[in-house]
Amino acid sequence: MKKMVSILMTTMLIAIPVTSAFAQTNPDTVKEKAQGLASKIVSDYGVSGLQYAIMDHGSIVLSGSAGVYDKATKNPINKDTMFGIGSVSKVYVTAAAMMLADSNKIDIDKPLTTYIKDFKMADERYTKITPRMLMNHSSGLYGSHYENSFLLDDNDTKNHDELLVKLQTERLKSNPGESSVYCNDGFQLLEILIERVSGLSYSEFIETFISKPLHLSSTKTPRDSFDREKLAKTYFPAIDQALPVENVNLIGSGGLYSTAEELSKFAEVLIGNRTDILSEKSAKAMQSHEYRKGVWVSEETNSINYGLGWDAVRLEPFSDHGITALSKGGDTQLYHAVLTTLPEHDISIAILSSGGKSIYNGIFASNVLLEYIRVKGIIKEILPEKTFEPPLKVDMPSDLLAYSGLYGNVGKSVNLEFKNGEINLPALSGLIPSQKYVYVGKGQFKNNDGNVTISFDQPKNGKTYLKLSNYLNFPGLGQTVMVTYEYQKLDSNPLNQSTQTVWEQRNGKNYYALDEKITSFKYMNKAFLALNLSVDVNHGYASGTQIVDKNKAVNVFDIPIFSGRDAFDLNFYTMDHTEQLMIDGEFYISEDAIQPIYAGNDSFCTIPTGGQAKWYKIDENSANQVMNVETPVNGGFAVYDANGMALNFSKATSNHSVVLPEGGMIVFGGNEGDVFKVNLKNK
Numbered sequence: 049m050k051k052m053v054s055i056l057m058t059t060m061l062i063a064i065p066v067t068s069a070f071a072q073t074n075p076d077t078v079k080e081k082a083q084g085l086a087s088k089i090v091s092d093y094g095v096s097g098l099q100y101a102i103m104d105h106g107s108i109v110l111s112g113s114a115g116v117y118d119k120a121t122k123n124p125i126n127k128d129t130m131f132g133i134g135s136v137s138k139v140y141v142t143a144a145a146m147m148l149a150d151s152n153k154i155d156i157d158k159p160l161t162t163y164i165k166d167f168k169m170a171d172e173r174y175t176k177i178t179p180r181m182l183m184n185h186s187s188g189l190y191g192s193h194y195e196n197s198f199l200l201d202d203n204d205t206k207n208h209d210e211l212l213v214k215l216q217t218e219r220l221k222s223n224p225g226e227s228s229v230y231c232n233d234g235f236q237l238l239e240i241l242i243e244r245v246s247g248l249s250y251s252e253f254i255e256t257f258i259s260k261p262l263h264l265s266s267t268k269t270p271r272d273s274f275d276r277e278k279l280a281k282t283y284f285p286a287i288d289q290a291l292p293v294e295n296v297n298l299i300g301s302g303g304l305y306s307t308a309e310e311l312s313k314f315a316e317v318l319i320g321n322r323t324d325i326l327s328e329k330s331a332k333a334m335q336s337h338e339y340r341k342g343v344w345v346s347e348e349t350n351s352i353n354y355g356l357g358w359d360a361v362r363l364e365p366f367s368d369h370g371i372t373a374l375s376k377g378g379d380t381q382l383y384h385a386v387l388t389t390l391p392e393h394d395i396s397i398a399i400l401s402s403g404g405k406s407i408y409n410g411i412f413a414s415n416v417l418l419e420y421i422r423v424k425g426i427i428k429e430i431l432p433e434k435t436f437e438p439p440l441k442v443d444m445p446s447d448l449l450a451y452s453g454l455y456g457n458v459g460k461s462v463n464l465e466f467k468n469g470e471i472n473l474p475a476l477s478g479l480i481p482s483q484k485y486v487y488v489g490k491g492q493f494k495n496n497d498g499n500v501t502i503s504f505d506q507p508k509n510g511k512t513y514l515k516l517s518n519y520l521n522f523p524g525l526g527q528t529v530m531v532t533y534e535y536q537k538l539d540s541n542p543l544n545q546s547t548q549t550v551w552e553q554r555n556g557k558n559y560y561a562l563d564e565k566i567t568s569f570k571y572m573n574k575a576f577l578a579l580n581l582s583v584d585v586n587h588g589y590a591s592g593t594q595i596v597d598k599n600k601a602v603n604v605f606d607i608p609i610f611s612g613r614d615a616f617d618l619n620f621y622t623m624d625h626t627e628q629l630m631i632d633g634e635f636y637i638s639e640d641a642i643q644p645i646y647a648g649n650d651s652f653c654t655i656p657t658g659g660q661a662k663w664y665k666i667d668e669n670s671a672n673q674v675m676n677v678e679t680p681v682n683g684g685f686a687v688y689d690a691n692g693m694a695l696n697f698s699k700a701t702s703n704h705s706v707v708l709p710e711g712g713m714i715v716f717g718g719n720e721g722d723v724f725k726v727n728l729k730n731k
Contacts, residue, residue, distance in 0.1 A: 078102075078110060081419045085412045086114035088524040095404040097125040097280045100412070102420060103312035103396045106321070110420075111309055115402075118281045118290060127309055130266050130278045131400035132294060133385040134302045134378025136311065139318060139334075141238045141300040142183050142357030144253055146330035153245050156180040163241050166212055171219035179241060181224050182234035183356040184338035188220035190603065191458075191614035192232040192301075195563060195634045198381050200292040200699055202567035203270040207297050211236055214633040221615050222606040226509065227343035228354050229606070230613040232301040239300025250299055261325055262313055267306045270295035279305065280402040282382035284572050284700075286693050291700050294382045294569060302380060308398040315389045315396035318374070335361050335374060335391065343507045343608050345515060347531040351375075351410070352609055363388065364529055365414060369427050375413075377406035381569045388413040393426060407479075411526045433527040434519050436498030444469035444487040451504045454584075455514055455535035456592045457611040458603070461584055462535065464514070471502065476516055476534055477610075505533070511606065512537035532609045541588025543595060548585045550598040554620075555583035559629045559636035562660035566684040566717025567699055574692035574713060579629070579636060581618075593618050637663065645670050645714055651726045655683070659720040663713060670728060671710035678725040679704060683718030707731060 082100060089095045097115035101108055113125035148154045154163055156179040161167055168174065173188065181187040193214055197207045211233065222229075239250045246253050251271040259267050268274045281290035296303040306314075316322050320331035334356040344353075348362065355361035358374050366373035372392055378385040382402065386409040389396035397417050399409035418430045444466065455464050462474060469487040485493035485502050493502040500518040507513070513533040521527050543551070561570070561577040570576035583590045593601035593616070603615040619630045626641035645651075647669035653662055666687075677685055677698070684699040690711035696703050708714075708728075716724050 075110070075423060078416065078420050078423055079112075082110065082112055082412075082416045083114075085415060085525060086112065089401070089404060089408055089412060090115040092524060093404050093408050093522075095401045095408070096283055097129070098399065098401040098404075098409075099125050099127070099129060099131065099280075099308040100397065100399045100416070101127070101308035101312045102416070103309075103315060104420075105394045106316060108309055108312070119283065120290065125280060128266065128278065128307060129280050130268070130305045130307055131280050131385065131402060132296060132302075132378075132380045132383030133304050133306050133311060133387075133400065134296070134380045134383055134406065135232075136376050136378040136385045136387050137300065137302050137304040138235050138378075139357040139376050139387070140254065140258065140304060140314070141235050141242065141250070142334060143317060143326055143330075144242050144250075144257070145179055145183065145238050146334065146356075147257060147326055148242065148245055150327045150330055154179060154241070156183070160237065160241065163245055164212070164237065167237070168212075168216050169219065170217050173220050173224060176224040178224070179238065180338075180356065182231075182238050183334075184341075184354050185228040185231045185234060186225050186338075186342055187231060187234050188222040188224045188226065189215075189231050189233045190218060190221055190616065190632070191229070192298075193236075193632050194232075194298075194614075195632065196565045196568060197296065197298045198569040199295045199297060199565060199567045200569055201295070202565065203295045204297060204565065204567075205271075206565075208236065208239070208299070210633075212240070217633075221603055221612070222509075225342065227606060227608040228339055228341075229608055230610050232298060232614075235301040236298055242300075254304075258314070258317070258325065262310075262317070262322070264306070264310045264313065267304065267310050267314070269299050269305070270297055270303055271299070280383075282402050284382070286695070287572070287697070287700055289701065291382065291569075294380060296380050302378060306400070308400050311385070311387055311398035311400070312396045315387060315398070316394075319389055319391035319394065319396070321394065331391075334358060335372075337361055343509050345505070345531045345533060345609070347517065349529060350531045351528050352530060352532065363414075365418070365431060366390070368431055369418075371421070371427070373414075373417075375410065377410055379406045381572075384409055386410045386413050388417060390417070390421070393421065395421065407520075407528065408522065408525060411522060411528055414528070415526050433521075434499075434529075436519070438496055439486050439488045439494035439498050441469060441486040442489045448487075448491065448504075451512070451537075454538045454540065454587050454589070456538050456589065456605065457535050457607055458605055458613065458615050459592045460582065461538060461587070461589045461592050464535075473502070476500075477518070477530065477532065479520055480516075480518060509606065513607065532611060533607050534611050536605055536607050536612070538587070538589065538594075538604065541594050543585060543588050547595065547598050551583045551590060551595060552585055554581050554590070555585075557581050558639045560639070560642070560661075560663050560715075562628075562635045562637055564634070564661065564717070566661070566682075571684075571686040571697050571715065571717075572694050572700065574688040574694070577715075578692075579631065590618060635660070642713075645675075645708075645726070645728075647673070647728060649728060651728075653716045653724040653726060655716065655718045655720055655722040657720055659718070661715050661717040663715050666708045666710065666712040666714060668710065670708050671712075672731065673708050673728040674705060674731055675708050675714075676705045676727045676729075678727075680718055680722040680724070683716065683722045683724060685714060685716045685724065688713045688715075 320328035
């Protein structure tokens with residue numbers, strides 16, 4: 049989880065009552081609730097600027113902002129400030145596909161190959177994938193191809209253009225339709241489907257069939273021409289200045305920009321009120337309880353229950369009040385968004401921010417919306433948040449010992465052991481710290497605070513999962529609940545001695561990305577570009593993948609909801625006498641092959657054939673010297689300290705001089721043949 053950073057900001061909130069329905073109530077408490085939560089998010093949760101809007105029966109009834117558009121000028125956010133909306137973009141591409149279904153141009157239950165003829169995979173099951181499965185995350189695809197997708201001031205379409213080629217060599221992790229696991233690639237394929245069927249680029253389709261009829265002037269894609277100065281400035285720790293514009297070139301999956309008012313206006317389409325754009329039948333279909341069709345956790349009180357495009361079609365805490373609420377959250381590297389709507393009451397709220405997390409925006413949205421419907425008289429009172437007591441430990445039945453053993457999720461494996469009715473688990477879901485859980489009866493283990501419950505489940509797919517039910521409390525914001533499968537139990541995978549020896553030599557080594565463009569946001573932190581390989585030769589796994597032979601390990605996870613997302617295989621190759629690793633079609637180089645930067649006064653770095661990045665170590669000979677770099681037009685470089693944080697990334701800072709830190713690293717990137725002149729001198 050990103051560190052929460054306290055930021056002192058100028059806060060500005062604007063409330064605009066519009067509808068008579070709202071004016072006849074007492075809206076002050078709604079405004080106060082929104083103001084208080086907005087101020088709290090900005091001051092305590094790493095947000096520089098935030099924007100929100102409520103739409104009620106087609107009219108904006110509350111529109112406000114907090115924080116600043118730009119830290120340097122202190123100019124405030126206003127209603128026209130644009131933000132990236134991340135994965136909220138998925139409901140746009142889903143709606144676009146459903147619009148094609150409305151016009152009988154596609155059938156969402158026919159094979160995807162009907163519409164994308166050149167969609168092929170190295171797994172015969174791919175022919176069973178349908179557009180519906182892309183929308184409800186049940187396609188069985190591994191998850192996401194992120195290479196060159198988050199770029200700064202660069203709207204390169206390489207990721208989009210190469211996806212079908214990369215998928216040709218890949219397999220599925222589950223039978224199509226069997227279980228829903230969050231999957232970005234599915235929505236990228238929807239984008240391609242829309243282009244193939246409509247004959248328009250996806251950006252043109254959005255402009256023609258959504259933005260123009262809704263009169264949306266600020267809903268754009270990275271491919272559109274618009275004033276980038278309208279976008280809220282973004283920031284990153286250790287870089288003092290605002291960053292260049294973030295272009296998420298996974299447009300169908302997460303690339304749109306918008307405003308809170310325009311996003312809430314688009315919600316009218318999603319709940320069936322703009323039948324000139326999307327039929328009521330298709331809007332209802334998007335709200336269907338798709339999650340129930342496959343393997344899923346049994347609890348109905350949850351913040352995650354997939355529809356078509358939607359993260360939740362039965363969102364808590366509204367479900368506890370007997371109200372249907374739909375929600376979609378989105379996170380890019382720099383922007384965060386949530387859209388929540390109550391279709392039966394024609395009320396929607398959108399929250400957009402620079403910095404923070406979508407989970408914060410989601411809690412904001414739920415709490416303000418609950419207050420709004422209380423003031424309107426839709427509910428009499430807001431149910432109190434759940435409270436918990438420390439667990440009362442009881443004797444654990446011996447049959448639960450069968451659940452001990454090796455578990456894992458994408459990227460890691462853990463060995464679970466029961467000792468005196470207790471389990472020690474590492475951090476879970478990125479939000480729950482490492483801690484002890486004690487047995488409390490009925491197959492459940494609880495943490496010391498009582499708000500996190502661990503149990504084991506064996507659904508109809510025959511796999512064993514560790515189930516996680518947790519109520520998360522965020523001081524000053526509120527509470528949310530998530531029930532997921534966190535880990536899948538793994539079978540032991542014995543290795544022969546020669547294979548063990550090869551993989552043991554890789555244990556703990558770092559591998560660094562070579563194919564990422566130098567404009568990529570990933571260069572802001574070395575960890576985004578590196579894989580630290582963790583090998584368990586005793587059980588036969590490497591960073592969660594199952595070892596097949598000396599140079600290959602494959603994904604074995606099929607974990608519904610989130611923990612099985614973004615799966616990968618590991619494939620090792622020897623190139624130019626050095627070991628390279630390929631993940632999702634992108635090459636990584638072993639740390640063993642990386643040489644120290646030349647410590648003399650002047651040297652040159654040339655980008656090799658193929659345009660791959662060049663990495664260097666900073667040893668004792670070059671450490672503490674001042675490095676000045678003459679870069680080619682398309683080139684750039686980054687310097688990292690021993691902890692992997694960027695001390696300078698030239699594409700973000702335009703600074704070409706830096707003191708080299710001991711134990712750090714340098715990476716140069718650009719076009720094939722680009723030459724960098726490097727000068728080192730004493731401070």
